Amino acid sequence: MTYQKDYTTTYTINGREYEITAPALFYSDTSDTDEIISDVELDDQAAEIARQKYRDDMGLIGPDELKAYRKKTGLTQQELADLVGISHNVITLYKAGAFPTQENNRRLKAVMGNF
Incomplete structure (x- = not known):
């Protein structure tokens, strides 16, 4: 059983x-x-x-935070990637659950502000 x-x-x-x-x-x-x-x-x-x-x-940005931020702002993954200064593929990986590097995490937090 x-x-x-x-x-x-x-x-x-x-x-x-x-x-x-x-x-x-x-x-x-x-x-x-x-x-x-x-x-x-x-x-x-x-x-x-x-x-x-x-x-x-x-203190890492997670997939749910990325999805919520993109929904709130209306940004595409490519637009967010351009703002952060990283590739679209990296955003896709983070959205799927990969951990951002410290530098990319810092950049994401800076772009996302107090979201």
Whole structure:
């Protein structure tokens, strides 16, 4: 029988450890042993929680902030990239969840102001 319950684990991101609790999928057999099993969707959710903790810890702009800023301003990815002075492909990577470099993060924050 499979079931879902919260599971606490530790992720290491760029040498920093983040303990997170998120839903995970388990299998239980008749011997009363519970075994965690891989579930791509739940595993991705847990990893994103850890990545967001890292972004918060390091003061990095995240995908949701970029999307909200672009929606508020009406800028395309190319227009934002031009304002920041980086390539459109880099904005695409950040929108997909990649971590900005310190310099690009500083530039993004400067362009985005107090957003």
